[in-house]
Amino acid sequence: DAGITQSPRHKVTETGTPVTLRCHQTENHRYMYWYRQDPGHGLRLIHYSYGVKDTDKGEVSDGYSVSRSKTEDFLLTLESATSSQTSVYFCAIRGTAVATEAFFGQGTRLTVV
Amino acid sequence: DQQVKQNSPSLSVQEGRISILNCDYTNSMFDYFLWYKKYPAEGPTFLISISSIKDKNEDGRFTVFLNKSAKHLSLHIVPSQPGDSAVYFCAASEGRGAQKLVFGQGTRLTINP
Numbered sequence: 001d002a003g004i005t006q007s008p009r010h011k012v013t014e015t016g017t018p019v020t021l022r023c024h025q026t027e028n029h030r031y032m033y034w035y036r037q038d039p040g041h042g043l044r045l046i047h048y049s050y051g052v053k054d055t056d057k058g059e060v061s062d063g064y065s066v067s068r069s070k071t072e073d074f075l076l077t078l079e080s081a082t083s084s085q086t087s088v089y090f091c092a093i094r095g096t097a098v099a100t101e102a103f104f105g106q107g108t109r110l111t112v113v
Numbered sequence: 114d115q116q117v118k119q120n121s122p123s124l125s126v127q128e129g130r131i132s133i134l135n136c137d138y139t140n141s142m143f144d145y146f147l148w149y150k151k152y153p154a155e156g157p158t159f160l161i162s163i164s165s166i167k168d169k170n171e172d173g174r175f176t177v178f179l180n181k182s183a184k185h186l187s188l189h190i191v192p193s194q195p196g197d198s199a200v201y202f203c204a205a206s207e208g209r210g211a212q213k214l215v216f217g218q219g220t221r222l223t224i225n226p
Contacts, residue, residue, distance in 0.1 A: 031212055042119070042218035043157070043202055050212065058213070090156055094214065101147055102204075102214055104156035 003027050006091050006105035013112055019078040021108050023091030025071075031094040032074040033102065034058075034066060036087040043090065049074055081112045116140045117205050119217035127225050132190040134220050136203035139184065143205040148177060148188050151200045151219070160201075161188070193224045 003026030013019050023032060034046040035058075045058030047066040055066050063085060065077045078085055088109050094102040118137045126132045136146075144165040149157035163170040163177045163186065170177050176189045190197055204216045 031214075033214060035216070040122070040218065043204075043216035045213065045215060048213060056213070059215075092214070094212065101159035101162060104149075104158070106156050107154075 004105045006108050010109045021076045023074045025093045029093040030096045033092040034076045035090045083112050086112045117215050117217040119220050121220050123221040125223045126193050129192045132193045134188040136186045142207045145206050147204045149202045195224050198224045
């Protein structure tokens, strides 16, 4: 199994509070991604990173920020959580070759009450 | 702007028959396509992929077909087994630059005994 760990695995937080989710990899892969999965929407890309300090927005980036200060860690921050951000969040990693798959973490279930 | 679309939210197939899952894309710059399988409470796992230089790729019971002119790909599972019941996602990426990886909404496949 690819070395990718998400923390925490479950979190309940109140509306308006900041939340940070962590993705840690031991594979030294260049690309890292944050997705959210919601019924009827599948996996939607929030932000992704193509190197240390190099990040870009995905299709649903509003309300989220990311940081990657080390190759192995990719942080997703909800500055002020809202109920619409209740979701399951997945981190993925991918190598640099064109023909390579992405490996996913186990997911973080976030509930904003 | 949904660049990757799976228009069938669900599919039910009898055990032993063929399952065909479809995926359409709009971005002509996509040149690498992947299928993922997801069980409840787990992260997606890679199933099979295809590069745009091919029109077919086979791996055991799984075959992916790519029709570039129609911007359409399909996943065939033959014969279908109960363990194939899961949500299937197709994904696409451009093999250059930041390698954004975009997923479809998913299709829930149920294999009936």
